[in-house]
Amino acid sequence: MQYTTSYDYNRRGDLVKVTDHAGNMTTMSYDLLSRKIGMVDPDMGAWQYQYDPAGHLVAQQDGRGWWLHFTYDALGRLTARRRDSVAGPLVATYSYDAGLKGFLDYSRAYDDSGAIVEVEVQVVARDDRYQVTEKRWLVPNAGTFRMAYGYNAGGQMTSIQYPADNNDGLGEVVQRGYDTVGQLESVVSLQDGTRFLDQVTYLATGQVAQLRLDQGTNGATLDFTYQAGSLRLDEKKASSGGGSAFDLQHLTFAYDNGGNITSILDARNGGQKQCFGYDWLDRLTSAFTGNTDCSAYSG
Incomplete structure (x- = not known):
């Protein structure tokens, strides 16, 4: 069975529609500055987005009809998120510059009562x-x-x-x-x-040729080969510490002349091949699996 996902764009290059193999469509709309102002998703529902003159996202409405509003400081950094309106209950706050100028000091999240309910992250020190x-x-x-x-x-x-x-x-x-x-x-x-990464071997060009994760039967060895000239990844293989060669993974990659991945062959998964199509601007337009011969796909 073949599953295909297709992608459509407008003349400005904005992604406007994604269609899965079952015909379910997610559509997006944009303003004249290519900012996303609307989205209709089969799972998430209809969303809309609003911006200020500087281009910051200031409000969004989700598929449930709930609004979330965003405020920023003079440098365009996010300082707060609020529900319902710009003066509504706080959802989260962000603080900067107390430790070092230009850096986030902490972020906090709140429940309906105003109590902190999520993890507060603090930067204690910098060098x-x-x-x-x-x-x-x-x-x-x-x-x-x-x-x-x-x-x-x-x-x-x-x-x-x-x-x-x-x-x-x-x-x-x-x-x-x-x-x-x-x-x-x-x-x-x-x-x-414990040696989480036990050893890495590099090519003279800097690419990873092999790396060993951990040691013994719980470890794994990953091998990478590259195409001559372009140095694009050609094969990726993985073997378990106590298993046979490439018993975990064996992927082979193919590319078009523009360097886009056109297929990934999974030898460890019944020879399944993932295939990808692009338009003349190298934008992804289709992706499908199940057919071992990508050239058989006619759109």
């Missing part, structure tokens, strides 16, 4: 490069969780320290290792020695 070195999550009725991050001189993350408990404590450290040219080569727990 001289403004990279986050410590973050805190305040979870209502569950506690406070903290994480810490380390970086090397090149700005790459070298460690992540995870919460030890729900009382703001720090626990397990997972370390990231890099080779001499800055390519990731390992991810290891300093707590018990």
Whole structure:
């Protein structure tokens, strides 16, 4: 059985219709600035969107008829979301600049009574490069969780320290290792020695040729091959630590002259082939599976 999804665009390149294999259609409408102002979805219902003169989304109505309003500061950063109207009950707030200028300090979400009901995320500290070195999550009725991050001189993350408990404590450290040219080569727990990423092999052109996840029978090895000249991904294979070659995955990719993926052959799933079609502007117009010969699709 063949399943096809088609995509239609207007002259400005806006996606205006998506039709699935059963004929269900999702349609979108836009203003003269190509901003989406309406959507009708079989599952989500009819939505509409409104913008201010600066192009910020200021209101949206969902398929239930509920309105959500958005406010922004002078720099165009989202500061609040409210229900029903611009003065309605708060849904969420966002605060900036208290720690460092230009950065989010925290976000909060509220219930109908105004109480915080969702996780509040706080940026506790940053380094001289403004990279986050410590973050805190305040979870209502569950506690406070903290994480810490380390970086090397090149700005790459070298460690992540995870919460030890729900009382703001720090626990397990997972370390990231890099080779001499800055390519990731390992991810290891300093707590018990677990090697989440055991080894990575790169080609001279920088693409990943092979990587090993964990060790032993619970691990997996992923192999990647690339097309000569274009260096596009040609095959992706995955083998389990205790299994036979490519027992987890074996995908083969094909492309058109513009570099768009035209098919993905799944050898581990009965030879199923996913096929993709494009218009002359390289916009996706169709996607289907089930037919092993993409050339047989006539539209």
